[in-house]
Amino acid sequence: MKIAVAYKWAADPSEASVNADGEVDWSRAKPAISEYDAVAIQVARELADAAGSGLIGLTAGPLEVAAPLAAKAALSRGLDSLTAVADDSLAGADATRTGRALAGAVQRDGKISLVIMGDCSVDEGAGLVPAVTAGWLGWRAMLEANRIEIDGTGLLIERQAGGAVEKISFAGPAVIAVAAGAVKPKPPGMKDVLAAAKKEVIQLTAAQVGVGLAQGEVLARARLETPARRGVLVDATDPAAAVARLIGSLATDGILAGGPK
Amino acid sequence: MSAAVDPEAVTYVLAAGNPAVERLIAQARGLGGPVVAVVAGPESLPLAVASAGVDRVLWLGRCWTAFPEAEPGAESGNSTGAELGAGTGAGTGELGDDRPAEAYAPAVADLVVSQPGNVLAGRGPAERVWLGAAAAALDAPVLTGVAELGLVDGQVVAVREVGGGIGQETVAFDGLVCVMTEGRRPVEPLAGPQDSARAEVAQLAAGFYPMTVLQATPAPGPGVDLAAAKLVVGAGRGFACQGDLALAERLADAMGAAVACSRPLAEGLGWLPKDRYVGISGMQIAPDLYLAVGISGQLQHMGGVRGAGTIVAINKDPGAPIMAQADYVLAGDLYELLPALTAAVAGEQR
Known part of the structure; x- marks a missing residue:
C-alpha cells in the first residue's frame, strides 16, 4: 500500500483583512502548514512507517506552493518526496478543482492507494477537498477519523460522528480525512529541516493533471453585512437586577418562556 | 455565453442517515425546480424526510445511523451502543443496517449524472462525502457559506462569504453547482396524519461500496447536536x-x-x-x-x-x-x- 498525504499551503484568514470594496487582502497573512495538515502528515507518517511504505506529499495551488520555502516546510515534517501541482490558475481554486488536481497527481503516480488529508483547510475550512478528491478517483472516503489502522489489505477506521464512536472496516483505495485532535503534531527538528532540502520535489501544471478552468463570474463584492444587532446595554453593577432585566427582555422578545418569579 | 441551467432542473438535497434537511430544502426552493431528497437510512427516515416539504424522496437503501430521531418508534438500543453485525450476514447486516452512509457515494454520483441537477448538502461527514462524489461526477463547483441562492436568466446566482467570512461575493454560474449549507434543525414531527403533505418515496436500486460499521458505541460525554x-x-x-x-x-x-x-x-x-x-x-x-x-x-x-x-x-x-x-x-x-x-x-x- 503506497501512501500519500495532501495538504494546503494556505494563510490563516484571521491575519487577512477586507477592504471597503469587499476585496480580501491577504498580503499580511503568511501561508504555512496549518495545524490540521500537521496532524494529517504525522498520522500518515506513522501509517507509512507501520506499513513499510514511503510517504508522498501532495499539494495544489498557485506557483508559490512549490517554492523552496513552502516545499521544505512540508518535507521537514516527514514526507519522503513532494508532488506539487503548482499553477497560478489554481489560486483560490474551489474544492472541485483542487480535488481534481490532487486526484490527477495520484493517478499520475499510479501506485498510491491511500491518501490522508487534514480535517479542513485553515482558510476555507469547508472540509470538502477529501470528499471531492475521492469522487474524482472513484475511491472510498471517510472523514473525521481519529484512528486509522491498516489491517491486511483493508483499513480499520475509528471516528466519532453524531454522538457515537464508530469502527468502520473496508478494503479498497481510499481518501481518509483525520480529525484535528487525532495526534499531537511534533514540530520538525533541525535535522528534519536540513534533510528536507535534499528531498525530491516533482512540479506539475494544472493542465498536466487535467484541471479545467475556474467556473463562475463574480458580479459583485462587498464587505460582509452582519445582521444589525440591537446593542442594548444592561447595567451589570448589580448582578441579580441585571439578569432579571435580561430575562425580562428575552421573555418580551419571545425567546425565553416566562420571566423571573 | 449561453445560459445552461434548465429552470425545470431538479435540485437534490442529500440526507445521509440524518433526517435534518429543513434548511437545505429552504435553500433549494430558491432555485425554483422540484426538490428531490436523496436519503439512506432505516425505512422511517425517507418517510420523515417525505413530510419535510420536498417534492420527491429517493431512498438509496438502509445504512447505519447514529441519529436517534431517524427512528422515532425504535427501541433505544438501536440508536446508540448497538453491536452490529460484522458483515458476515449476522444479525441485520444483510439489509445494510451495518453499512456506513458513505458507502452510497457511487450511487449519488450515478444519480446526479443520469438526471443532472444542483446539489445541496449539510456539513455532516457522510453528507460531505456524497456532495464530493456529486461535485466530481458533475464537474460542478462547490460553494460554501452561501447566504442566498437563486436562478436568474438561466444562471445560478449565489451570494457567498469569502475570506473566512470577512467578505461577501455575488457569483453567477453558467452550469450546475454543489452547495454545502451550514447548520441544521431536525425535522419537526407533524401533528396527526399528514399523508397529503407527504411526498412520494421511491427506492433506487443503488450501488454501494462494501463497507461495514463493525461497532458503534456512545461517544464519551453527552452527545450534543x-x-x-x-x-x-x-x-x-x-x-x-x-x-x-x-x-x-x-x-x-x-x-x-x-x-x-x-x-x-x-x-x-x-x-x-x-x-x-x-x-x-x-x-x-x-x-x-x-x-x-x-x-x-x-x-x-x-x-x-x-x-x-x-x-x-x-x-x-x-x-x-x-x-x-x-x-x-x-x-x-x-x-x-x-x-x-x-x-x-x-x-x-x-
Missing part, C-alpha cells in the same frame, strides 16, 4: 479553568440549552470536545438565542453564530469586539452573573 439546539450557551477564554465551565453547564441545564465554545477551548486547551466548537472552521449555528460568555468576539468565532436570532454577550471587558456584535450586552464578571442568571432562570431567585 449543536446545530439543532435552539438555545446555546457559548464559553470562551473568560473562564479561568476547565472546572469553571460547570457554571456554563449549570446555566445551560437550567435553560434547556446546549453548551458550545470558542476554538481555543476545544482545540488548544481541550476543555471541551471538538464538536462543541463554534466558528468559521467549526460548527456554524443559528440558534434562537446565543449567550456568549467570556468570549471576546473574534471574527473566527462570530462567523459561526452570525445566524443566531439574538446574541447576548457577557464579558468583563466592555471594549471586547463581541460587545458591538450583540443584542444585549452585560459588561460584568461572569463568575457573578452566571450563578445569578442560573438562579433566576431556575426560578429560585427571591
Whole structure:
C-alpha cells in the first residue's frame, strides 16, 4: 500500500483583512502548514512507517506552493518526496478543482492507494477537498477519523460522528480525512529541516493533471453585512437586577418562556 | 455565453442517515425546480424526510445511523451502543443496517449524472462525502457559506462569504453547482396524519461500496447536536479553568440549552470536545438565542453564530469586539452573573 498525504499551503484568514470594496487582502497573512495538515502528515507518517511504505506529499495551488520555502516546510515534517501541482490558475481554486488536481497527481503516480488529508483547510475550512478528491478517483472516503489502522489489505477506521464512536472496516483505495485532535503534531527538528532540502520535489501544471478552468463570474463584492444587532446595554453593577432585566427582555422578545418569579 | 441551467432542473438535497434537511430544502426552493431528497437510512427516515416539504424522496437503501430521531418508534438500543453485525450476514447486516452512509457515494454520483441537477448538502461527514462524489461526477463547483441562492436568466446566482467570512461575493454560474449549507434543525414531527403533505418515496436500486460499521458505541460525554439546539450557551477564554465551565453547564441545564465554545477551548486547551466548537472552521449555528460568555468576539468565532436570532454577550471587558456584535450586552464578571442568571432562570431567585 503506497501512501500519500495532501495538504494546503494556505494563510490563516484571521491575519487577512477586507477592504471597503469587499476585496480580501491577504498580503499580511503568511501561508504555512496549518495545524490540521500537521496532524494529517504525522498520522500518515506513522501509517507509512507501520506499513513499510514511503510517504508522498501532495499539494495544489498557485506557483508559490512549490517554492523552496513552502516545499521544505512540508518535507521537514516527514514526507519522503513532494508532488506539487503548482499553477497560478489554481489560486483560490474551489474544492472541485483542487480535488481534481490532487486526484490527477495520484493517478499520475499510479501506485498510491491511500491518501490522508487534514480535517479542513485553515482558510476555507469547508472540509470538502477529501470528499471531492475521492469522487474524482472513484475511491472510498471517510472523514473525521481519529484512528486509522491498516489491517491486511483493508483499513480499520475509528471516528466519532453524531454522538457515537464508530469502527468502520473496508478494503479498497481510499481518501481518509483525520480529525484535528487525532495526534499531537511534533514540530520538525533541525535535522528534519536540513534533510528536507535534499528531498525530491516533482512540479506539475494544472493542465498536466487535467484541471479545467475556474467556473463562475463574480458580479459583485462587498464587505460582509452582519445582521444589525440591537446593542442594548444592561447595567451589570448589580448582578441579580441585571439578569432579571435580561430575562425580562428575552421573555418580551419571545425567546425565553416566562420571566423571573 | 449561453445560459445552461434548465429552470425545470431538479435540485437534490442529500440526507445521509440524518433526517435534518429543513434548511437545505429552504435553500433549494430558491432555485425554483422540484426538490428531490436523496436519503439512506432505516425505512422511517425517507418517510420523515417525505413530510419535510420536498417534492420527491429517493431512498438509496438502509445504512447505519447514529441519529436517534431517524427512528422515532425504535427501541433505544438501536440508536446508540448497538453491536452490529460484522458483515458476515449476522444479525441485520444483510439489509445494510451495518453499512456506513458513505458507502452510497457511487450511487449519488450515478444519480446526479443520469438526471443532472444542483446539489445541496449539510456539513455532516457522510453528507460531505456524497456532495464530493456529486461535485466530481458533475464537474460542478462547490460553494460554501452561501447566504442566498437563486436562478436568474438561466444562471445560478449565489451570494457567498469569502475570506473566512470577512467578505461577501455575488457569483453567477453558467452550469450546475454543489452547495454545502451550514447548520441544521431536525425535522419537526407533524401533528396527526399528514399523508397529503407527504411526498412520494421511491427506492433506487443503488450501488454501494462494501463497507461495514463493525461497532458503534456512545461517544464519551453527552452527545450534543449543536446545530439543532435552539438555545446555546457559548464559553470562551473568560473562564479561568476547565472546572469553571460547570457554571456554563449549570446555566445551560437550567435553560434547556446546549453548551458550545470558542476554538481555543476545544482545540488548544481541550476543555471541551471538538464538536462543541463554534466558528468559521467549526460548527456554524443559528440558534434562537446565543449567550456568549467570556468570549471576546473574534471574527473566527462570530462567523459561526452570525445566524443566531439574538446574541447576548457577557464579558468583563466592555471594549471586547463581541460587545458591538450583540443584542444585549452585560459588561460584568461572569463568575457573578452566571450563578445569578442560573438562579433566576431556575426560578429560585427571591
